[in-house]
Amino acid sequence: MYALSLTHIKYFRTNFANYKLLELFFSIMSQFGDKFGVFLWSLLSFQFNNGAHAFITATQICIFVLVSQTMKSILREPRPLFVDSDINVADCKHMEFGNPSSHTYGASFTVPSLVWLLIQHYSARYKTQIGWNIKLPLYTVIVLLLLLLGFSRVFKGVHTYNQVLSGFVQGVLLGLIQIFVFYEDYFKFYVSIRHRSIFRLLFNRFMLVYCILFSLGIMQHFDTQKNF
Numbered sequence: 001m002y003a004l005s006l007t008h009i010k011y012f013r014t015n016f017a018n019y020k021l022l023e024l025f026f027s028i029m030s031q032f033g034d035k036f037g038v039f040l041w042s043l044l045s046f047q048f049n050n051g052a053h054a055f056i057t058a059t060q061i062c063i064f065v066l067v068s069q070t071m072k073s074i075l076r077e078p079r080p081l082f083v084d085s086d087i088n089v090a091d092c093k094h095m096e097f098g099n100p101s102s103h104t105y106g107a108s109f110t111v112p113s114l115v116w117l118l119i120q121h122y123s124a125r126y127k128t129q130i131g132w133n134i135k136l137p138l139y140t141v142i143v144l145l146l147l148l149l150g151f152s153r154v155f156k157g158v159h160t161y162n163q164v165l166s167g168f169v170q171g172v173l174l175g176l177i178q179i180f181v182f183y184e185d186y187f188k189f190y191v192s193i194r195h196r197s198i199f200r201l202l203f204n205r206f207m208l209v210y211c212i213l214f215s216l217g218i219m220q221h222f223d224t225q226k227n228f
Contacts, residue, residue: 002077005160009080009087012155026152033103033149041110045117052190053117059186060110060178066213067174068105068167072097075166080157089157100167101159104150108171111142113179 016022031037038061045057077099081087115138119130150168153159159167178186189206196204 001162001165002160005154005162006080006084006087009154009157009160010084013087013157016155026148026155029148029152030103030156032145033101033105033107033153037103037107037110041114045114049114049118049121052187053121055190056117056178056183056186057110057114060113060175061106062210063178063213064106064109064171064174065102066210068100068102068170069096070213070216071100071170072102075099077163079163080160087157098159099163100170101150101153101164102167103153104146104159104164104167105171107149108146108168109175109178110171111145112139112172113175115139115142116179 032040041057042061045054049057076097079096079098081089082098119135119138123130146168150164153164154161189204193201
């Protein structure tokens with residue numbers, strides 16, 4: 001899949017690089033997995049969700065950045081532009097490994113979870129069940145968004161198909177774990193925040209796990225920089 005991606009990327013960059021509207025479209029799609037996307041998902045969550053769900057979304061954004069960057073340092077698979085001099089990418093400033101695609105990882109992790117949290121919130125708020133006549137179109141739009149975002153990373157020449165697929169699979173799996181395994185723990189922790197002392201806010205299992213992951217990520221990052 002990596003070799004096939006290189007062939008396709010060179011074809012895209014050779015035959016479509018001068019199509020400005022197409023370049024603009026895929027650049028915009030890529031932004032849904034970058035800073036603009038993070039801002040948009042955070043805004044939607046804080047404006048239209050309850051406090052506990054907004055807290056979960058904010059936590060997810062921190063986790064995906066940490067985990068995706070750590071996985072890149074562990075897998076150490078180069079971006080296409082690192083291995084083929086014929087691939088010229090003007091708008092990629094990330095001198096880091098490419099597997100998984102962080103843009104795809106973040107969107108696949110955050111967006112489906114955000115929509116699920118919104119559905120849970122409004123179902124509880126209005127004491128009704130939101131049917132599949134609403135859920136199905138929502139999740140169809142999400143899938144199309146993720147597909148376009150993932151393809152934009154290949155079209156722009158910054159990732160391969162397998163790196164995008166890796167980001168998608170890891171992001172979805174991590175999102176499912178966060179929502180269906182740790183959802184209740186997150187909710188209870190958020191509700192208990194106002195009753196916790198400063199000591200208990202700083203020293204708890206959430207902070208412990210995050211600090212361990214953060215430390216491992218920093219160690220892996222410096223090792224990668226040393227041997228890049």
